[in-house]
Amino acid sequence: xxxxxxxxxxxxxxxxxAKSKLKEPVSLGEIxxxxxxxxxxxxxxxxxxxxxxxxxxxxxxxxxxxxARSAKQINLFDIIESIEGDLEIFxxxxxxxxxxxxxxxxxxxVDLQGTITKTLKKYKLSDLI
Amino acid sequence: xxxxxxxxxxxxxxxxxAKSKLKEPVSLGEIxxxxxxxxxxxxxxxxxxxxxxxxxxxxxxxxxxxxARSAKQINLFDIIESIEGDLEIFxxxxxxxxxxxxxxxxxxxVDLQGTITKTLKKYKLSDLI
DNA sequence: ATATTACTGAGTAATTTACTAGGATATGCT
DNA sequence: AGCATATCCTAGTAAATTACTCAGTAATAT
Numbered sequence: 001x002x003x004x005x006x007x008x009x010x011x012x013x014x015x016x017x018a019k020s021k022l023k024e025p026v027s028l029g030e031i032x033x034x035x036x037x038x039x040x041x042x043x044x045x046x047x048x049x050x051x052x053x054x055x056x057x058x059x060x061x062x063x064x065x066x067x068a069r070s071a072k073q074i075n076l077f078d079i080i081e082s083i084e085g086d087l088e089i090f091x092x093x094x095x096x097x098x099x100x101x102x103x104x105x106x107x108x109x110v111d112l113q114g115t116i117t118k119t120l121k122k123y124k125l126s127d128l129i
Numbered sequence: 130x131x132x133x134x135x136x137x138x139x140x141x142x143x144x145x146x147a148k149s150k151l152k153e154p155v156s157l158g159e160i161x162x163x164x165x166x167x168x169x170x171x172x173x174x175x176x177x178x179x180x181x182x183x184x185x186x187x188x189x190x191x192x193x194x195x196x197a198r199s200a201k202q203i204n205l206f207d208i209i210e211s212i213e214g215d216l217e218i219f220x221x222x223x224x225x226x227x228x229x230x231x232x233x234x235x236x237x238x239v240d241l242q243g244t245i246t247k248t249l250k251k252y253k254l255s256d257l258i
Numbered sequence: 259a260t261a262t263t264a265c266t267g268a269g270t271a272a273t274t275t276a277c278t279a280g281g282a283t284a285t286g287c288t
Numbered sequence: 289a290g291c292a293t294a295t296c297c298t299a300g301t302a303a304a305t306t307a308c309t310c311a312g313t314a315a316t317a318t
Contacts, residue, residue, distance in 0.1 A: 002131050002218045002241075004275065011234055027294060040278060047296070060285025061293040076237060089131045105140055105257070108205060112248050119244045123237050133306065156263060169309060176265070189316025190262040 003084060009037045010045045010083050011076075014054070015129050018071040025057070025064030045083060052082025071129065077120035089113060132213060138166045139174045139212050140205075143183070144258050147200040154186070154193030174212060181211025200255035206246055208254070218242060 013031050020026050028042045046065055049055045054074060055065045067074065081087075089112055090105050142160050149155050157175060161168045175194055178184045183203060184194045196203065210216075218241055219234050 002216070006276085008219050008234065025294095029294080038277075041276075043296075044277090050295095057295060058285085059283075059295045061291095062286060063284080063294045065295090087131070090137050105137065107256070108249075108252050111252075112245065115244050115248045116241065119241050120237075123240075127236075128234070135307085154263095158263080167308075170307075172265070173308085179264095186264060187316085188262095188264045188314075190260095191317060192263045192315080194264090 002087070003080065006041075006045050006048075007080055007083050009035075009041065010049060010079060011128065013037060013042060013045065014049070014067075014074075014079060014125055017055070017065060017067060018125050018129050023066075024062070025066045027064035030064070048083050049079070052078065054079055054082050067125075071126035072124050074125040075121045076123045076125070077117055079125065080120060087113065087116065131216070132209065135170075135174050135177075136209055136212050138164075138170065139178060139208060140257065142166060142171060142174065143178070143196075143203075143208060143254055146184070146194060146196060147254050147258050152195075153191070154195045156193035159193070177212050178208070181207065183208055183211050196254075200258065201253050203254040204250045205252045205254070205257075206249035209249060216242065216245065 012035055016031055016034055017026055028039055028046060031037070032039045032042055046055060046057070050057055050065075053068055056068050057063070057065050089109050141164055145160055145163055146155055157168055157171045160166070161171055175184060175186070179186055179194075182197055185197050186192070186194050218238050
C-alpha cells in the first residue's frame with residue numbers, strides 16, 4: 001500500500017475544507033461530524049498538514065483551520081508529502097541511500113520516484129471537489 | 130513503503146540468475162550462498178515468481194530455477210506483480226473499487242496506477258545487470 | 259539408497275498502522 | 289474572571305502486516 005488511511009482521510013477532510021465557501025476557519029469538530037472521521041485522528045492529520053504548510057490554524061473559540069492558499073495552488077504532492085513524509089520505495093534506499101555496490105534497483109527507484117512525484121504534482125486540490 | 134523486502138531480494142536473486150551464463154538450473158542454495166538471503170525466504174519468493182511465470186523450476190538433485198524467458202523479455206512489472214500482487218494505492222480501492230459517491234481519489238489513483246505500471250514495464254531484468 | 263533439490267504450510271517476532279485517551283494551552287464571549 | 293470551544297501535544301494500545309524461521313514432504317540424478 002503506497003498511502004495510508006491518513007492520506008485518504010486527509011484528502012477527504014481537505015476536500016471538505018476547500019468546499020467551505022466561508023472565509024472563517026472550520027473546526028475539526030465540524031469536519032469530524034461531516035466526514036465521520038474521529039476528532040483525535042483528524043488532529044494528528046492536521047498537525048502534519050500544518051507543519052507542511054498546507055493549512056493555517058487559529059486557536060481558541062471560533063478557531064479552526066483554513067487552507068494556506070487557494071485550492072488551485074495546492075497540489076496533491078504537497079498534501080501527501082506532508083502526511084506521509086518522504087516516499088521510500090525500496091528498503092535499500094531507506095537509510096540515506098543504497099551503499100552496496102551491487103545494488104540493482106537505484107536507477108529504477110529514482111525514475112519511479114520522479115514519475116510518482118510528477119503525477120502527484122499535476123493534480124490540485126481543486127481538481128478533487 | 131511501496132515494495133517489501135521480498136521484491137528487493139527477488140530482484141537481487143533474479144539478477145544473479147540472469148548473470149549465470151550456464152543453461153543449467155541454479156539452486157536456491159547457491160543463490161542463498163551468493164546473495165546472503167536465507168534459503169527459506171528465497172523459497173517463498175521463488176514460489177511466487179514461478180506462479181507468476183517468471184521462472185521455471187526443476188525438482189530433484191541438480192535441479193533449481195531458470196528464467197522462463199530471456200532477461201530482455203522480463204520486465205520489472207512482471208516480477209513485482211508476481212511478488213507483491215496487485216498494487217493498491219488507496220484503501221478505498223482495496224475492496225473491489227470505491228463505492229462511496231463522494232470519493233475524491235479515484236481519478237488520481239487510476240492515473241498513478243497507470244504511471245507506475247508504465248514505468249515498471251519500461252525496465253527489463255536485463256537493464257539491472 | 260542416498261543426497262540434493264523444489265515445494266508446502268504453519269508459526270513467530272518485530273514493525274507499522276490505525277487509531278484512542280488525557281491532558282495542556284489559547285481565545286472569544288458573557 | 290470564568291466558561292466554552294478550539295488547537296495542540298504526548299502517550300498508549302490493538303490489529304494488521306512484514307520478515308522471517310522451521311519442519312516436513314515430494315521428486316530426481318547418481
